[in-house]
Amino acid sequence: xxxxxxxxxxxxxxxxxxxGGLAAFAATFIGPLVRFVFPPYREPDEVKLASAxxxxxxxxxxxxxxxxxxxxxxxxxxxxxxAAFVAVCTHLDCNVSYLPADRKFxxxxxxxxxxxxxxxxAGPPPSPLRRLxxxxxxxxxxIKKQG
Amino acid sequence: xxxxxxxxxxRLGLEALSRFGMAKEVPQHSHTIWYYTGSSxxxxxxxxxxxxxxxxxxxxxxxKDANASVARIMTEIPLGWIIRSIxxxxxxxxxxxxxxxxxxxxxxxxxxxxxxxxxxxxxxLLCVSLAFGFxxxxxxxxxxxxxxxxxxxxxxxxxxxxxxxxxxLLRGGEDVTxxxxxxxxxxxxxxxxxxxxxxxxxxxxxxxxxxxxxxxKAEARGEKTPSLPFWPNxxxxxxxxxxxxxxxxxxxxxxxxxxxGPAANLMAPAPAGIKPEWYFLFMFQTLKxxxxxxxGINGELVxxxxxxxxxxxxxxxxxxxxxxxERKGRIITGVAYAVFAYTIAMTIWSLL
Amino acid sequence: MTTRRAILRPALLALLLLAGAxxxxxxxxxxxxxxxxxxxxxxxxxxxxxxxxLTPREKSGAYVFLGWTWLSIGVLLNFLRLKVxxxxxxxxxxxxxxAKGGKKPPEHP
Numbered sequence: 204x205x206x207x208x209x210x211x212x213x214x215x216x217x218x219x220x221x222x223g224g225l226a227a228f229a230a231t232f233i234g235p236l237v238r239f240v241f242p243p244y245r246e247p248d249e250v251k252l253a254s255a256x257x258x259x260x261x262x263x264x265x266x267x268x269x270x271x272x273x274x275x276x277x278x279x280x281x282x283x284x285x286a287a288f289v290a291v292c293t294h295l296d297c298n299v300s301y302l303p304a305d306r307k308f309x310x311x312x313x314x315x316x317x318x319x320x321x322x323x324x325a326g327p328p329p330s331p332l333r334r335l336x337x338x339x340x341x342x343x344x345x346i347k348k349q350g
Numbered sequence: 351x352x353x354x355x356x357x358x359x360x361r362l363g364l365e366a367l368s369r370f371g372m373a374k375e376v377p378q379h380s381h382t383i384w385y386y387t388g389s390s391x392x393x394x395x396x397x398x399x400x401x402x403x404x405x406x407x408x409x410x411x412x413x414k415d416a417n418a419s420v421a422r423i424m425t426e427i428p429l430g431w432i433i434r435s436i437x438x439x440x441x442x443x444x445x446x447x448x449x450x451x452x453x454x455x456x457x458x459x460x461x462x463x464x465x466x467x468x469x470x471x472x473x474x475l476l477c478v479s480l481a482f483g484f485x486x487x488x489x490x491x492x493x494x495x496x497x498x499x500x501x502x503x504x505x506x507x508x509x510x511x512x513x514x515x516x517x518x519l520l521r522g523g524e525d526v527t528x529x530x531x532x533x534x535x536x537x538x539x540x541x542x543x544x545x546x547x548x549x550x551x552x553x554x555x556x557x558x559x560x561x562x563x564x565x566x567k568a569e570a571r572g573e574k575t576p577s578l579p580f581w582p583n584x585x586x587x588x589x590x591x592x593x594x595x596x597x598x599x600x601x602x603x604x605x606x607x608x609x610x611g612p613a614a615n616l617m618a619p620a621p622a623g624i625k626p627e628w629y630f631l632f633m634f635q636t637l638k639x640x641x642x643x644x645x646g647i648n649g650e651l652v653x654x655x656x657x658x659x660x661x662x663x664x665x666x667x668x669x670x671x672x673x674x675x676e677r678k679g680r681i682i683t684g685v686a687y688a689v690f691a692y693t694i695a696m697t698i699w700s701l702l
Numbered sequence: 703m704t705t706r707r708a709i710l711r712p713a714l715l716a717l718l719l720l721a722g723a724x725x726x727x728x729x730x731x732x733x734x735x736x737x738x739x740x741x742x743x744x745x746x747x748x749x750x751x752x753x754x755x756l757t758p759r760e761k762s763g764a765y766v767f768l769g770w771t772w773l774s775i776g777v778l779l780n781f782l783r784l785k786v787x788x789x790x791x792x793x794x795x796x797x798x799x800x801a802k803g804g805k806k807p808p809e810h811p
Contacts, residue, residue: 272525274617296504300619431753607753
């Protein structure tokens with residue numbers, strides 16, 4: 204049966220109603236399923252390290268620490284101050300190493316270079332290494348997000 | 351014996367199968383050799399399933415035990431290193447034959463109407479095969495496989511809006527961790543097999559539905575090309591090819607078995623001289639060459655866009671090349687040769 | 703030709719079975735030796751592990767097996783060639799599928 208001014212028949216309308224209803228119902232399950240797939244992870248706000256471990260670090264040398272799941276490097280500058288970097292290449296996420304002889308950070312994956320301050324100078328990296336703030340709190344070295 | 355056959359036939363209707371095999375014809379011409387590539391892929395897929403199940407008997411997909419369990423397979427389990435070697439080499443051969451299969455179809459233009467859907471399902475099968483290779487590469491969990499996976503899963507990050515989301519979907523979090531191994535393992539041994547069987551079913555159904563494609567020249571001549579029945583004439587020849595492939599596979603697997611690097615350390619710098627599997631080398635080299643910024647746009651984003659566009663063009667190739675015999679078709683053939691040459695050149699360069 | 707083949711085929715087949723049997727026996731003998739030779743994997747996991755035969759016997763066993771594989775492949779390919787020739791002949795003479803009630807044989811001109 205079709206009404207005189209109706210755009211579609213009762214059958215088409217009912218098909219759409221049922222199909223659309225089923226699709227909408229199924230869609231409500233996508234959200235919870237997708238949420239399950241992502242495990243919770245929060246980047247640490249700060250990491251505390253025993254400052255004794257880093258006291259004897261000579262200038263122009265680095266020592267590693269764990270910044271959450273990422274590697275971090277603490278580097279002593281020539282003037283004796285400490286700087287902390289997230290030792291992950293800004294190009295495609297490979298872990299970088301510090302080459303004291305060259306005074307540069309190097310990423311072996313695609314030959315990316317950073318100078319001793321973490322600034323990208325050659326190869327594919329698009330931005331400098333991420334820096335972290337270092338401060339001394341009694342016997343512990345506190346590494347915090349910068350800014 | 352005869353009684354058993356009749357009994358089975360009455361229940362299962364096997365007669366239809368043999369009738370189909372006898373009715374299916376394989377044309378004989380100068381490009382017939384490419385018809386063998388399809389069944390060779392199936393042969394290697396079968397080997398992958400058998401050796402894959404065997405390896406999974408001992409493999410532990412955890413951050414603590416993944417590398418150690420592969421080490422155990424290689425040093426303790428009888429003939430373990432050979433099984434691993436066969437699995438690894440068969441993967442290489444399978445991808446190689448998949449690429450030859452695809453190239454032979456591209457250059458004989460077998461994708462022309464009405465076989466567009468067959469081509470597209472085939473391109474999807476190539477993607478699934480590459481995904482198999484990519485997920486399998488991480489599982490031994492040595493320093494090379496960790497670095498390759500970090501790079502591979504970081505590439506989608508360059509996609510605007512959803513990129514970061516895709517990367518953490520692949521990794522199970524912001525970084526590559528133990529969750530990534532579990533994820534890659536279950537995708538490698540469960541999700542991808544289900545997907546490949548589904549698409550393969552469609553692909554094979556379409557191949558049977560449309561029959562074997564003829565080369566352009568033979569089709570233009572219009573006369574009937576001589577052909578042989580699929581069963582038993584062509585099947586017997588295929589058996590010969592399989593036997594030779596099996597011999598080559600076993601020989602290479604015994605003589606050139608892969609070694610296993612030290613267990614990956616999430617905090618260690620990437621080792622020098624990292625390389626992905628050979629079929630990703632051309633992308634690897636391209637990524638190395640791309641500068642950080644191109645016309646003010648992030649270089650990675652450009653690389654990802656180029657790769658996505660390339661994939662899309664290959665996927666819809668039958669629709670682009672809809673007049674294969676005319677000038678447009680010849681131009682597309684030229685472009686295809688150029689792209690092919692680029693890929694080969696980049697691969698060789700990255701090996702130097 | 704036919705007499706030569708009549709001798710050659712059983713001889714090849716016998717060789718094949720003999721080689722196969724020796725390979726199987728060799729593999730079976732390996733088992734106790736291999737168990738004795740195995741080392742804890744943990745110790746080795748620290749450095750790169752190169753694939754290696756666990757015992758000299760396994761090494762010779764693998765090479766014998768490879769030789770046996772290629773020999774079998776060679777012989778089987780020969781058998782296949784004979785079978786292919788027969789199948790093609792059946793098809794070209796137009797007798798193909800008659801048993802199944804498929805095609806009719808061609809009319810004699």
